[in-house]
Amino acid sequence: EAGVTQFPSHSVIEKGQTVTLRCDPISGHDNLYWYRRVMGKEIKFLLHFVKESKQDESGMPNNRFLAERTGGTYSTLKVQPAELEDSGVYFCASSRTVLSSYNEQFFGPGTRLTVL
Amino acid sequence: SQKIEQNSEALNIQEGKTATLTCNYTNYSPAYLQWYRQDPGRGPVFLLLIRENEKEKRKERLKVTFDTTLKQSLFHITASQPADSATYLCALDWMDSSYKLIFGSGTRLLVRP
Numbered sequence: 001e002a003g004v005t006q007f008p009s010h011s012v013i014e015k016g017q018t019v020t021l022r023c024d025p026i027s028g029h030d031n032l033y034w035y036r037r038v039m040g041k042e043i044k045f046l047l048h049f050v051k052e053s054k055q056d057e058s059g060m061p062n063n064r065f066l067a068e069r070t071g072g073t074y075s076t077l078k079v080q081p082a083e084l085e086d087s088g089v090y091f092c093a094s095s096r097t098v099l100s101s102y103n104e105q106f107f108g109p110g111t112r113l114t115v116l
Numbered sequence: 117s118q119k120i121e122q123n124s125e126a127l128n129i130q131e132g133k134t135a136t137l138t139c140n141y142t143n144y145s146p147a148y149l150q151w152y153r154q155d156p157g158r159g160p161v162f163l164l165l166i167r168e169n170e171k172e173k174r175k176e177r178l179k180v181t182f183d184t185t186l187k188q189s190l191f192h193i194t195a196s197q198p199a200d201s202a203t204y205l206c207a208l209d210w211m212d213s214s215y216k217l218i219f220g221s222g223t224r225l226l227v228r229p
Contacts, residue, residue: 004159011185013149031215033216035219041221042219042220042221042222043160043205043217043219044121044219045210045216045217045218048216077188078229091159091160093159094124095129103166104150104162104164105217106162107152107159107160107161108158108159109157109158110157110158112161
């Protein structure tokens with residue numbers, strides 16, 4: 001089966017511009033997660049979708065970040081306006097329906113965002 | 117808040133030796149602990165999960181231990197190979213409704229031929 005895909009792989013924008021990242025999860029995976037790794041730090045949780053609903057967005061840094069998952073398939077993460085501190089690698093992960101607390105997550109390759 | 121610590125210094129070992137990586141955590145009692153491998157330019161790849169009631173888990177050349185008293189997990193790669201060179205991440209399940217993962221910063225392993 002195809003893995004999690006993310007687009008673009010790299011994005012370089014100027015401060016104040018808008019960027020939209022896309023994630024296509026593994027087909028049939030209801031859970032979709034966004035994570036971010038900024039330089040020198042650990043990977044941190046941003047938010048979690050179950051199908052098209054936001055289950056947990058406690059990790060979103062501020063209201064410049066907007067995530068959507070219309071139709072419960074692919075997801076987009078928009079940053080508007082981008083700031084320098086938004087630079088980092090944004091990972092998307094998906095998992096099957098969580099029937100128990102066991103939750104193996106499959107990660108995409110990430111989008112490297114550079115804000116100049 | 118919860119904190120996960122992994123040795124930030126790279127581990128450099130000779131091929132054929134056993135690599136042992138450490139993950140310590142505080143302010144949390146996870147029911148599960150996971151180990152992931154990450155190669156440059158790639159996303160993390162799941163390796164092993166161990167539950168709080170399991171002391172040890174094995175998968176081929178990999179072995180994970182989980183000591184809930186010490187709040188520590190050890191990750192072993194036996195008969196290490198240059199292809200095992202990567203960054204290894206420890207992650208805890210944050211057992212709320214989202215089951216999001218809390219990651220350590222990772223330890224880089226370099227296996228010399």
